[in-house]
Amino acid sequence: MTYFFELLINGALTGLMYALAALGIVLIYKSAGVPNLAHGAMIMLSAYFIYIFASLVGLSLWLAIPIAAVLMFVFGLVAERFLLRRMVGQPIIMIVMLTLGLEILLRGVAPGFLGAAPKSLDLGIGLAPMIVEGVFINRAYLYGAAVAIAMIAVSLLFFQTRLGTKLRAVSDDHVSSWSVGISVERAIGISWGLAGVSAVAAGALWGSVQGVDWTLSTLLFPAIAVVILGGLDSIWGVLVGGLLVGILGSVVPGYLDPLVGGGTRDVVTSLIILVTILVRPYGIFGREDIERV
Amino acid sequence: MINRRGVLRSATAAIAAAAFAVSGFAGQALAQDKQPITFALLQDFTGVYTFVSNEYNQGQQDYIKMVNATGGVKGHPIELIVRDTGNEPQRGIEAYNRAVEEGAVLVDFLSTPVSRAMVPRVLEDEVVMITALHGRGDASDGQTFPYVFPMMATYWSQASVLAKYIEEHMGGLEGKKIAHVFIDSPFGREPLPILRELAERKGFEVKAFPYPSPGNEQSATWSDVRRWGPDHVTIWGAGGGQPVSIRTAIRNGISPKDILSVVWLARTDMRQVGFEAAKGVKRFAATATGRDTPVIQKIMETVIEKGNGTGDMENVGNVYYNIGVATMAASVQAAEHAIENYGAPVTGPKLKKGFEDIENFNAQGLMPPITITEKDHQGGGYGRVSMWTGDGWEPQTDWITAYQDIVWEEIEENAKQFEQGN
Numbered sequence: 251m252t253y254f255f256e257l258l259i260n261g262a263l264t265g266l267m268y269a270l271a272a273l274g275i276v277l278i279y280k281s282a283g284v285p286n287l288a289h290g291a292m293i294m295l296s297a298y299f300i301y302i303f304a305s306l307v308g309l310s311l312w313l314a315i316p317i318a319a320v321l322m323f324v325f326g327l328v329a330e331r332f333l334l335r336r337m338v339g340q341p342i343i344m345i346v347m348l349t350l351g352l353e354i355l356l357r358g359v360a361p362g363f364l365g366a367a368p369k370s371l372d373l374g375i376g377l378a379p380m381i382v383e384g385v386f387i388n389r390a391y392l393y394g395a396a397v398a399i400a401m402i403a404v405s406l407l408f409f410q411t412r413l414g415t416k417l418r419a420v421s422d423d424h425v426s427s428w429s430v431g432i433s434v435e436r437a438i439g440i441s442w443g444l445a446g447v448s449a450v451a452a453g454a455l456w457g458s459v460q461g462v463d464w465t466l467s468t469l470l471f472p473a474i475a476v477v478i479l480g481g482l483d484s485i486w487g488v489l490v491g492g493l494l495v496g497i498l499g500s501v502v503p504g505y506l507d508p509l510v511g512g513g514t515r516d517v518v519t520s521l522i523i524l525v526t527i528l529v530r531p532y533g534i535f536g537r538e539d540i541e542r543v
Numbered sequence: 544m545i546n547r548r549g550v551l552r553s554a555t556a557a558i559a560a561a562a563f564a565v566s567g568f569a570g571q572a573l574a575q576d577k578q579p580i581t582f583a584l585l586q587d588f589t590g591v592y593t594f595v596s597n598e599y600n601q602g603q604q605d606y607i608k609m610v611n612a613t614g615g616v617k618g619h620p621i622e623l624i625v626r627d628t629g630n631e632p633q634r635g636i637e638a639y640n641r642a643v644e645e646g647a648v649l650v651d652f653l654s655t656p657v658s659r660a661m662v663p664r665v666l667e668d669e670v671v672m673i674t675a676l677h678g679r680g681d682a683s684d685g686q687t688f689p690y691v692f693p694m695m696a697t698y699w700s701q702a703s704v705l706a707k708y709i710e711e712h713m714g715g716l717e718g719k720k721i722a723h724v725f726i727d728s729p730f731g732r733e734p735l736p737i738l739r740e741l742a743e744r745k746g747f748e749v750k751a752f753p754y755p756s757p758g759n760e761q762s763a764t765w766s767d768v769r770r771w772g773p774d775h776v777t778i779w780g781a782g783g784g785q786p787v788s789i790r791t792a793i794r795n796g797i798s799p800k801d802i803l804s805v806v807w808l809a810r811t812d813m814r815q816v817g818f819e820a821a822k823g824v825k826r827f828a829a830t831a832t833g834r835d836t837p838v839i840q841k842i843m844e845t846v847i848e849k850g851n852g853t854g855d856m857e858n859v860g861n862v863y864y865n866i867g868v869a870t871m872a873a874s875v876q877a878a879e880h881a882i883e884n885y886g887a888p889v890t891g892p893k894l895k896k897g898f899e900d901i902e903n904f905n906a907q908g909l910m911p912p913i914t915i916t917e918k919d920h921q922g923g924g925y926g927r928v929s930m931w932t933g934d935g936w937e938p939q940t941d942w943i944t945a946y947q948d949i950v951w952e953e954i955e956e957n958a959k960q961f962e963q964g965n
């Protein structure tokens with residue numbers, strides 16, 4: 251039973267870390283109505299920015315992270331201004347392809363400029379095991395989960411603000427938003443900027459766990475599973491989807507891998523995506539009118 | 544400073560190679576009076592091998608610059624073709640075709656998928672393919688794979704050396720439990736037949752614990768490992784997955800002293816774990832690390848200190864840099880034998896024979912003594928075990944080889960399957 255609880259708890263913590271990676275996708279979709287497949291690479295880019303300022307420039311990590319957040323906010327604004335704005339009125343599939351192209355570009359360019367060897371990002375989280383009632387808890391994931399919950403809470407509050415309401419209106423209908431005087435371009439730019447900031451939180455935490463290299467961009471896969479399960483336009487969906495993806499991705503392989511020789515976690519994640527799309531294409535908390543991607 | 548260094552580094556090996564090939568370099572003048580020998584380094588600078596390829600290729604280029612600066616191979620300069628394959632067999636085939644048209648007699652892909660895809664072509668074209676620390680283990684059988692040269696310990700031999708180390712230095716094998724924790728891929732699974740055979744013969748238990756690629760999240764796997772309670776753990780991954788393995792092992796209460804790794808574990812991975820926290824981790828070493836060996840000293844004098852180095856000077860002497868140097872040192876040695884014994888110009892078949900004439904070659908102490916024969920293209924399967932001390936890798940053994948009878952059973956069985964078209 252202890253083993254089950256260990257898989258459950260660490261799975262939940264891992265899932266919250268995935269939720270952090272998925273949050274940016276929902277922030278953009280909820281505001282701009284665009285499924286952003288470049289978010290994995292944005293997480294990677296954020297981690298590279300933190301590494302540059304912390305390790306190469308020699309700034310304190312706690313200064314490097316806010317600077318990276320500012321840079322990623324600007325990156326989001328620039329991406330909207332020079333890429334997304336040109337796509338207004340184009341089929342959604344072409345916008346998705348554009349974000350996929352951006353993902354591939356960033357994945358190649360960032361390691362190209364900074365070297366491909368994994369870089370170290372030390373947040374000062376100790377390696378000593380944390381044992382509660384015989385259950386080993388991953389300390390790094392525990393802190394990561396706390397940050398994820400905080401970011402999700404802030405996002406929920408943000409969408410209750412005046413600006414957040416405007417962003418939701420823009421997501422619903424660009425033309426109607428224009429007609430009531432909302433600057434749609436500005437709103438979409440802000441949503442991309444906010445996604446950039448959430449990518450920094452994910453980049454810092456995942457970068458500290460696995461090092462900074464191109465493989466950070468592969469977080470896109472579990473993040474996609476989270477948003478499909480939870481609903482592309484739901485912040486609550488990120489929380490619940492993250493927990494479910496993490497727990498299922500931990501408990502099922504924990505018992506199945508020894509029987510079948512491994513490899514079941516990716517199968518579980520893939521099944522979550524397939525079954526959700528077939529049974530509830532708008533996800534657990536998503537609105538029914540959202541488009542399938 | 545960041546921008547300049549970053550941009551310089553960003554040139555990566557591919558761009559550096561272009562400059563290298565087009566503009567030449569100072570020392571080459573010394574070795575230009577005879578027909579050049581062309582080696583093609585068609586490697587993965589943008590895909591999954593990026594954790595190793597830049598440093599490895601830098602070592603290869605610097606070594607060849609040193610050779611050319613000091614007269615070439617019996618007066619023949621070596622020309623390098625360096626291109627990116629992105630770890631994609633299709634691009635590898637394209638790059639290979641161009642390189643062969645340009646006269647390449649040796650290719651090095653440093654990519655298992657590309658090397659495996661190219662085996663039939665190099666056998667047909669009679670072009671030497673070196674596959675140090677990657678590719679097919681059964682290519683050690685020179686009679687089945689006459690133009691493929693692993694020339695360093697295969698993963699099977701690495702596993703056997705690590706097992707020997709446990710037997711002789713960690714309290715023996717009998718009655719022990721060894722967890723093999725690996726990236727879920729053919730590479731990660733490769734040592735399992737050897738470990739299982741050894742387990743049967745030596746009376747210990749071995750259990751496999753795969754984690755999904757690319758290895759950035761392994762917590763469930765290590766919970767299972769801890770529950771099993773192994774005495775020792777072998778980790779078989781590469782790149783970012785390796786430090787995650789060590790960190791997650793430590794978080795599960797497994798001592799770094801009980802962790803033994805495949806060759807792909809470098810200083811940069813130890814930095815990621817934490818230099819102090821990783822103390823005691825052991826690793827298979829295919830070459831010496833550091834700059835103390837005569838060959839690295841000579842590269843420093845003739846290439847690096849003259850400002851002709853290929854990449855970041857900090858990499859000189861690192862493990863992957865030195866492996867790159869060793870591959871070229873053995874290849875140049877083969878070219879020397881080819882010219883001496885079979886005459887210029889160096890062709891694929893002559894270079895193959897040159898490799899098979901290599902006897903007790905150790906690149907002046909950089910690598911274990913390798914002897915390559917018509918049958919054994921692995922060179923004996925030598926290596927040693929090094930331990931991370933907190934600021935570097937310290938050798939724990941001499942160059943050793945172990946259980947080659949078991950390794951060769953595996954080689955021959957797999958080679959036979961290749962011959963039968965499986």
